[in-house]
Amino acid sequence: MKKSRAFLKWAGGKYTLIDKITQYLPKGDTLIEPFVGAGSVFLxxxxxxxxxxxINRDLISLFTIIKSTPQKFINDAKLLFTPQNNQEQAFYQFRELFNQSHDNYERALLFLYLNRHCYNGLCRYNSQGDFNVPFGRYQKIYFPEKEILFFAEKAQKAxxxxxxxxxxxxxxxKGTVIYCDPPYEPLSTSSNFTAYYANGFNNQEQQNxxxxxxxxxxKYQVPILISNHDTTNTREWYKKAIIHTVETRRSISCDGQGRKKIDELLALYQ
Structure with missing residues (x-):
């Protein structure tokens, strides 16, 4: 079956693991995702x-706007995706505009622009809540029109x-299924992306x-599937769950050698 891509780039996105996740996701009426990210599992x-x-307000605001007015959003967002705007000076001007804006619709347009033009599609804010990912230097930028339209259609159920x-x-x-994709337990201190939003997700949060x-x-007979790296810590945290091990590739790394196969786990509570 053909897989559907999210319209956002996303660190830790689940597109490559979809087949394995859906293999272990139980059936039900409603799927709850507390860490939806770009929405690959939903899609x-x-x-x-x-x-x-x-917890990212910009992300949820963007999704809500696309659900209600997809074509208007596409028409307006396209205006930002020009060769002139795929330059360092333009990028930093738009990033500053985003950080100063209090208008939800303007922020949604700029969030998509920044996501597709910034380094590795990262979503990171500083302690003041300002988006601070640098320019990505891509030769060509893809505008995800068909992916936005598919998301908007599917979002009518969400x-x-x-x-x-x-x-x-x-x-x-009862009848609900929960899939949790929290910020992952880092494999090393240098790979710690858990502060992708203003409040980080530390080991205490993982245990909670x-x-x-x-x-x-x-209590409610609600099955819950959680994904994370396969580490000593995660094995301890999820010791009451059924553990399935899956192999994937690291999606973000500074050096090419870092894009190697690693083990992740899927912990099923039922």
Missing amino acids: NTHYDRYILAD KFICGSYQTVMKKAV LALLAEKIAA
């Missing part, structure tokens, strides 16, 4: 309803929420997520 599954959440994983997971009732998953699965 490649077939539930009746979706509750899709993230409710988007800006909120914490604790808040969103507590919305689960595992305990909450265990509790909700037991």
